[in-house]
Amino acid sequence: MKQRIAIDMDEVIADTLKARLERYEIDYGIRLDLEALNGKHIYDVIPGEHRQQVRDVMDEPDFFRHLEVFPYAQEVISELAERYDIFIATAAMEVPFSFTAKYEWLLEHFPFLDAMHFVFCGNKGIIAADYLVDDNPSQLRNFRGKGLLFSSPANKEVTEFTRVNSWLEVKEFFQQQPG
Amino acid sequence: MKQRIAIDMDEVIADTLKARLERYEIDYGIRLDLEALNGKHIYDVIPGEHRQQVRDVMDEPDFFRHLEVFPYAQEVISELAERYDIFIATAAMEVPFSFTAKYEWLLEHFPFLDAMHFVFCGNKGIIAADYLVDDNPSQLRNFRGKGLLFSSPANKEVTEFTRVNSWLEVKEFFQQQPG
Numbered sequence A, B: 001m002k003q004r005i006a007i008d009m010d011e012v013i014a015d016t017l018k019a020r021l022e023r024y025e026i027d028y029g030i031r032l033d034l035e036a037l038n039g040k041h042i043y044d045v046i047p048g049e050h051r052q053q054v055r056d057v058m059d060e061p062d063f064f065r066h067l068e069v070f071p072y073a074q075e076v077i078s079e080l081a082e083r084y085d086i087f088i089a090t091a092a093m094e095v096p097f098s099f100t101a102k103y104e105w106l107l108e109h110f111p112f113l114d115a116m117h118f119v120f121c122g123n124k125g126i127i128a129a130d131y132l133v134d135d136n137p138s139q140l141r142n143f144r145g146k147g148l149l150f151s152s153p154a155n156k157e158v159t160e161f162t163r164v165n166s167w168l169e170v171k172e173f174f175q176q177q178p179g
Helices: A016-028 A048-059 A073-083 A096-109 A137-142 A167-175 B016-028 B048-059 B073-083 B096-109 B137-142 B167-175
Strands: A004-007 A085-090 A118-120 A131-134 A146-150 A162-164 B004-007 B085-090 B118-120 B131-134 B146-150 B162-164
Touching: A016 A048, A048 A096, A073 A085, A073 A167, A096 A118, A096 B096, A131 A137, A137 A146, A146 A167, A162 A167, B016 B048, B048 B096, B073 B085, B073 B167, B096 B118, B131 B137, B137 B146, B146 B167, B162 B167
Parallel strands: A004 A085, A004 A131, A085 A118, A131 A146, A146 A162, B004 B085, B004 B131, B085 B118, B131 B146, B146 B162
Antiparallel strands: A118 B118
């Protein structure tokens, strides 16, 4: 039986943060520097009175439909799919208005994946896989297999997981795995 | 750590079949007998030319919103939640227009469950739980833990799993489990 890799969506294959920052600039005329986000979430660097609207953007049914794909995600996942069973595991229950947009985005950008391997969940402790590629340290802590921390500004200080900075580094990691 | 029970939705906590038969009678004026379904799926007992429409009913965004809850499902799951971590695991990827309806139905009828424990998936081999209560033998075969087959007309002939005929029998089963 093939080993199984579960892959997160937001900040791993879909550039949610970039879209949120662009939208913030449109709504408030303020350009946030990615550098300023090191070790921080977007909510930590904006005024308190902007937080609700910045959160509410993610409840717009189309917000998740038009995100950019992370560089090399398609190529590397397509290669990995030859050796591993690939599942997409996204914490969609945190943004329940996003279900349809996330599903359609996956069909568009990852047509080679099996939709029966898409998982919309909350807590990723429920995921039975050998590996999980995720930017969220809390989800990697919930997970029972081997976690790979995909670098994002918010997780820069986290040291407890194997870190991958890009999809090319994910590719390198799995090239070094046995089997 | 508590043991974990994953629970299917359709034909286990939500009476999808009853709603489909009622709808079939409305659309075609034919009342299908539940007895006639023993060992069979709805598609096996209707004329071929009705199949597409009977399938398409499940793509209506509201179809899954108004299903009846199975008798005692709420009471028994509420009790089980004291001893076990409960997850809801539904093969929603087979009916992707149902996401929102299924989510809202769960919030309405099972408000005591944690939405972070809802899982919309396809293949339930991805579910990391100790038990899965499901009416679909294929999903129980995919699953890595202990499967309980919840009786439905289509699975009447299946003998390879522990069978439970009602939520009262589910309750009894777990009363007999250690821990």
